[in-house]
Amino acid sequence: MLASLRRALVIALVPAFVVASAALAAPKAHKGKKPATKPATTEPAPDKTEPKPGTDVPADTRGAEPAKPVTPAPPNPAAATPSMTGSGGGGAGGQAGATNGGGAGTAEQPAANEPDVDSLRQEYLALRDELFKSRARANAVASQLYSTRVTIHFTWTSVRFYGVSKASIRLDGANVYDNTGGGIAADDGVRFDGYIAPGRHLITFHVEATGKDDDSFTSTTESQIVVKAVANKDLVVAAKGRDSGDIAYEWKRKESGSYGLGIDVAVKTIARPAEAAAAKGSTK
Numbered sequence: 001m002l003a004s005l006r007r008a009l010v011i012a013l014v015p016a017f018v019v020a021s022a023a024l025a026a027p028k029a030h031k032g033k034k035p036a037t038k039p040a041t042t043e044p045a046p047d048k049t050e051p052k053p054g055t056d057v058p059a060d061t062r063g064a065e066p067a068k069p070v071t072p073a074p075p076n077p078a079a080a081t082p083s084m085t086g087s088g089g090g091g092a093g094g095q096a097g098a099t100n101g102g103g104a105g106t107a108e109q110p111a112a113n114e115p116d117v118d119s120l121r122q123e124y125l126a127l128r129d130e131l132f133k134s135r136a137r138a139n140a141v142a143s144q145l146y147s148t149r150v151t152i153h154f155t156w157t158s159v160r161f162y163g164v165s166k167a168s169i170r171l172d173g174a175n176v177y178d179n180t181g182g183g184i185a186a187d188d189g190v191r192f193d194g195y196i197a198p199g200r201h202l203i204t205f206h207v208e209a210t211g212k213d214d215d216s217f218t219s220t221t222e223s224q225i226v227v228k229a230v231a232n233k234d235l236v237v238a239a240k241g242r243d244s245g246d247i248a249y250e251w252k253r254k255e256s257g258s259y260g261l262g263i264d265v266a267v268k269t270i271a272r273p274a275e276a277a278a279a280k281g282s283t284k
Helices: 001-025 118-147 247-254 273-283
Strands: 146-154 162-169 176-179 191-196 199-211 218-229 234-243 263-273
Touching: 146 162, 146 176, 146 199, 146 218, 146 263, 162 191, 162 234, 162 247, 199 234, 199 247, 199 263, 218 234
Parallel strands: 146 234
Antiparallel strands: 146 191, 162 176, 162 199, 199 218, 234 263
16 A cells, blocks of 8 residues: 555655756857837727718828928909899899899999090090190291291203203202202293291202203203292292203214203392282381
8 A cells, every 4th residue: 555655755856856857958048138018009990880870070180290381372363353243033143133023133333454545535535636726836936036938940951952861959958849840941940949047048949950862961950049038929940951062962963962961040039918008008
């Protein structure tokens, strides 16, 4: 009996002894700092509760970038203007509402920059009146300053053998007549008719002629004269250009010829009818 108990005890202690021997024989682990372990992130379980109808479900914003501030757009003038269109339905709409049976009524607003036509018209009329008054004053001054009427005649007398290619008249340096069609050879007409101030004036006559029998012979004649205008009297100037030479038709026969160039001018004053009558009355 005692031997049986001793045998059972030995059998029970053998496994414990083997385990202890194995533990003593194993190498000791290096003692050091244990590596830090990142605690596991535990995400909450999604809420599976379904939202009620008609409620907004917030969006999951985890991990998303923060929203940037939105700059408000400038107001649109057209959109900011309240609509003046009224709705139908029988009742009065806005300021210009439409009835149920008619179309929509729209109130027209005048443009902000629209010009005032009436004020512009008044300004135009005032400026026109000032212009007319200025012209009247200018004419009155001119009638007092330029009181002498001058008439200038210019004629070409050698039409038979010479034609005129150009003719001109200058009064105090200003060109008052210019013709390239032989006008002074056609008639004894008036080449200039106007008013000048009393006093001394320069008149220049210029004529270019060409031989009719032989157009290789040409001539240019220019003469300048001085005239005196008398206040409140008319001045008549008559000029006649000529070439009395025979070179244009004699050169072919004799190989000789001549030029007879010249401009003859006559000047005189003429009293006006009213002043002439007053002068006759004073002599009686």
